[in-house]
Amino acid sequence: MRENRLRRLWAAEQPVLNGWLALPGSFGAEVMAHQGWDALTIDLQHGLIDAQAMVGMLQAIATTNTVPVVRVPWLEPGIVMKALDAGAYGVICPMIDSVDDAARLVSYTHYAPRGTRSFGPIRAALYGGADYAAHADDTIVAFAMIETAHALERLDAILSVEGLDAIYVGPSDLSLALGCRPVFDDVEPKVAEAIAHIAQRAQAHGVVAGIHNGRVDVARARVALGYRFVTLGTDSRLLAAGSQQLLGAMRAAPAQ
Amino acid sequence: MRENRLRRLWAAEQPVLNGWLALPGSFGAEVMAHQGWDALTIDLQHGLIDAQAMVGMLQAIATTNTVPVVRVPWLEPGIVMKALDAGAYGVICPMIDSVDDAARLVSYTHYAPRGTRSFGPIRAALYGGADYAAHADDTIVAFAMIETAHALERLDAILSVEGLDAIYVGPSDLSLALGCRPVFDDVEPKVAEAIAHIAQRAQAHGVVAGIHNGRVDVARARVALGYRFVTLGTDSRLLAAGSQQLLGAMRAAPAQ
Amino acid sequence: MRENRLRRLWAAEQPVLNGWLALPGSFGAEVMAHQGWDALTIDLQHGLIDAQAMVGMLQAIATTNTVPVVRVPWLEPGIVMKALDAGAYGVICPMIDSVDDAARLVSYTHYAPRGTRSFGPIRAALYGGADYAAHADDTIVAFAMIETAHALERLDAILSVEGLDAIYVGPSDLSLALGCRPVFDDVEPKVAEAIAHIAQRAQAHGVVAGIHNGRVDVARARVALGYRFVTLGTDSRLLAAGSQQLLGAMRAAPAQ
Amino acid sequence: MRENRLRRLWAAEQPVLNGWLALPGSFGAEVMAHQGWDALTIDLQHGLIDAQAMVGMLQAIATTNTVPVVRVPWLEPGIVMKALDAGAYGVICPMIDSVDDAARLVSYTHYAPRGTRSFGPIRAALYGGADYAAHADDTIVAFAMIETAHALERLDAILSVEGLDAIYVGPSDLSLALGCRPVFDDVEPKVAEAIAHIAQRAQAHGVVAGIHNGRVDVARARVALGYRFVTLGTDSRLLAAGSQQLLGAMRAAPAQ
């Protein structure tokens, strides 16, 4: 089975640089995949992308060796398994709020007897190889998002769920959960504290921690905290920020 | 944040005239949006429309000042939140059967601490404005559909759920629930009685009531009962009815 | 091969009632096809429909016995032949301006030796039957649109083109061509005269004449002139007109 | 209402030959539907097909008298009901694990008072007929998939659920559930035993049993066991197998 480069990078103690796709469309995904991201996440939750568009995007990413990850809209088994059958090598699941939620995520992403994932890796076996069935459980990575107050309280228990390889922090939702403004980067102190705490506990449990970021300096600081899967570069934000920069420069007073 | 005209119309004691979109396709939605409907509802439940098609339709409606509403297929958090992130200003949720269902609907449609909606209003902030996060909870309207026997029995309790702004009656399902034929307009007496009762209780609780209708006379009678969000004019029915009328006239005996 | 009901209706001296599809989307087409139109034309020219959407619409129409017709965007061989391969039983081609244009249309819609249509009726043979190759040339109908000043001047020559079975009048373009306002129904006198003239010349040449109409009374008057393929009921207009009627009735002063 | 040929074939003690669609796209579905399959199942679970693509495929199948069936991704009410509203005459639901699951499946696929299916058969009534509401409950077939260890243990109880007409065996998942390699055809002995047992118990309860197969000999053997709905011929496998056969023959040593 094709290896999951995420696991190799982590074994080498390297942070994974993850781009983010919120725009549906396979060509944008292919352009992004050619830029050198270690991973690209197709966001079915807040991105305007559904399961059909996801397939084309997974194919586009598969023209490169960038690792394809999917964030599902919710902890619903239908879509979690569809993402895997379509060839995702990682699944990020939002709003894991309890040990039970985390255990269900593990269950949905592993075949019996470890879980309840139904068998039918129709595109996954094309992408991963004919021996997909034998190795998928140990290759795929499932990330439980830690972003609610309740999950923060039960963090150690969640991190102890057998088979849970990784978590992912959503700073915006975590901010709301802690009564703060929803931002990615310049989070309020108690959110910053939680972010540092989560990284520390994840390391203690041998669980990889990932996090969403808006700026490079913030992402680098979080790598320093121990995060090993750092997101930057949402496609829709690249369009907006790039346009703003060009329009600002064009409309600036003419050079003398 | 862009205001929600539904709330303004209701504050002015005006009924909202709501058109209904069951055909996928952004151009049909744009044609409908240019006719002057106060609101248009994209029906993801019985309409043949999924989340991807919904996005184009929301964009089409956004070329006018018609208010975009989405009926979701079921009380499932993934799709409820996707509809909101895509810019819906109202969400109609079918088959709210209990107080717990109603409370979950409120939860899915409000951010923490009022609910569990996850933060990421990717298109909603383009449509609503940069201050979407601060005002969304008070701007969006969630309608709980009252259409089961169980819900009818617990009507006052459901109407008392904190944060529930509106309900919506589906006369067909309500008819089935009461052992009657499923129709919109010429409902059997006990359905008619329930429809009057629901309007009366909703008013008593300060909750807006909406209802599905097939004919103008019925819609007007229900406005008189207190309904403030009345649906007419499903696109697929307009095609059928308009065709029938033309074909009937063409095939009638020639004028002398 | 499945017969072309257009030819049977014409043999019986019956006018064909043709609906019109400008909205892309197979479900709208299926709804229209179930209303009893003799034919439905998928408009690739002014409708917002391309060749891919056309396929689904042809499939939808094929669930009924309504005859599928396609208006192509222009006299371009690629799209004319794609419409036929996809199963259209009629092709309407706009802006036939000369004898040469008309001859090219005949050529594109017939196999060698009668024309230059390339062989590959991939869906057409599913729809028409395994003997499609043998009968297509005599089954399909090609309509040359007569709507330019130049074509009007050469009308008899165009109508004499061998293999041209039918023409179709676009009153709007014809109006513009004659220096008048572009309308379907209440055309100016010299357009009305041209419309009568075209019907008369077509009959003299044994060519079926079709025409676009907006209102029933106009369509019936044109049947009386000899038109045997009369269009009414564009889907997008049905949505607009139906909505206007409902909204008008709802907003009228309340009945006393 | 249009009859469900599945029920007629079963009444005549005939096995239903069911093809399988994993590729999205209405034209592939139409090609398959023209080959004479008794039924075709659109696989929304492991197939790369979502609800929007399903609609076009249902339309394509409706150009023939092949019976349209949908396998839903999971026991989630939104998609189960969308499949029915779009015109599916059968629904296969994976991973029915308990009596409660089976009862929920029955509930989602029947109108009140027998169940909780919401009323709005928008395309189903076009396909099935104007009297759809009156007959749908007795026409549609819901298949509960038996493929987990837990379900196997409770087989008799599941088969006793009122309103459950049919079950469907997924040999791959059943193999995993029993600790064996996931295959369709050459299953390990304890899976073979379970397959025979399920057929026998289903017959005892008067429930139709269906099963997934890869090869004709296996399918025939399972018909002999009592299975009355046998799947063969997944579209994606036909592409792969047919290509392999052609390439093998072309690359074989040249004939002397």
Next chain:
Amino acid sequence: MRENRLRRLWAAEQPVLNGWLALPGSFGAEVMAHQGWDALTIDLQHGLIDAQAMVGMLQAIATTNTVPVVRVPWLEPGIVMKALDAGAYGVICPMIDSVDDAARLVSYTHYAPRGTRSFGPIRAALYGGADYAAHADDTIVAFAMIETAHALERLDAILSVEGLDAIYVGPSDLSLALGCRPVFDDVEPKVAEAIAHIAQRAQAHGVVAGIHNGRVDVARARVALGYRFVTLGTDSRLLAAGSQQLLGAMRAAPAQ
């Protein structure tokens, strides 16, 4: 009719800042349209966008007051007119090689008697207004691309074609035409000379000149030469450039 802001900006001697869309997809277009571009061009030629995707993108742009422009794939009447019917306020046509080509472009973009555009502004009238027919000819702008050696030789004659409002320079093709490497910005001297010459001749003829650019400094220099429609910011390049910048910063040696 809704005014064409391009003409107003030009009347005010202001350069138009034009963004460029090569990615299909209406949400990317909507994001771009919200950034403040004066115009956005949907590139049907080198962009991976066809006529169906164009419609959704035109709708997305119409949620703002950015002017929608379409570059067509070639001087083919079908697609030129489809772009206009769908609501484009500008059309850029590649490879105008002669006076005849330029005259055909003018013809395809104006109604009779000025041209041969066929009447049916189905979405254009929604976007432009009910009086579209009366004003479209003077509102729409057609740009003839000057990018071949032959066209450069006949520049004055082309610029003299009646009804031609604007030209657009493609520096890459122009470079190839002059035997140079195809680039946008750092063009070889004889290309630079041609670019200056074209601007000068266009001004002499009262024709607006536009040009494609990659960098802000180049675009500003070309405005200084007299170009009044300057393109920057292709969406696919924004994704690539933004990603490169983020990845470069992340992979740089850690700050000390």
Next chain:
Amino acid sequence: MRENRLRRLWAAEQPVLNGWLALPGSFGAEVMAHQGWDALTIDLQHGLIDAQAMVGMLQAIATTNTVPVVRVPWLEPGIVMKALDAGAYGVICPMIDSVDDAARLVSYTHYAPRGTRSFGPIRAALYGGADYAAHADDTIVAFAMIETAHALERLDAILSVEGLDAIYVGPSDLSLALGCRPVFDDVEPKVAEAIAHIAQRAQAHGVVAGIHNGRVDVARARVALGYRFVTLGTDSRLLAAGSQQLLGAMRAAPAQ
């Protein structure tokens, strides 16, 4: 630039085995691409595929080292160039009827000064590499289809057109052109003679000859005639033939 394996295989005197895609949809294309075809041709002419669907299919093929080829609908510059910009490494153009047609095909597929292809290899440069501009003219292969009586008469002249690398024979159209029934394999004698003649003349001119086939024995015989690009295995035919085989075996009398 990524090499074109077609040229390498031809240099090694090996025939290219080419599969054929008539079904739109990127997943079917990906399945086919994983079977080991040397090349896969996306048929925009008789296949039900348009330019937008083509992009996803080219991406799917690019996940393997199968060479992507596109058959365009007609000798129309817009679509020929769009196929190349999207990354096709070969273009097959139907109905090349004359030396002028062949010269235009060469022109459309080469950059200035060898031709008139417009520059903008948006996806082609991702697929082919950053040096695409420098090598595309010598890498891409254009096939002129020889399938009309007129072309057959001028065969040597067409084969002499500078820059024409390859031809492709469509036996069905060629049959029609010679007054025979349109078939791929069991062609009538004068068609067989023409097929042998074309191969012989192509070899004499150093032009690669390709041909469409239905059966392996026929394809092998044509390789023996000198054809170096042989098509087999149209996806839609694989579905039909595979289904027929399975259904036939299932419905055969039961084994004793």
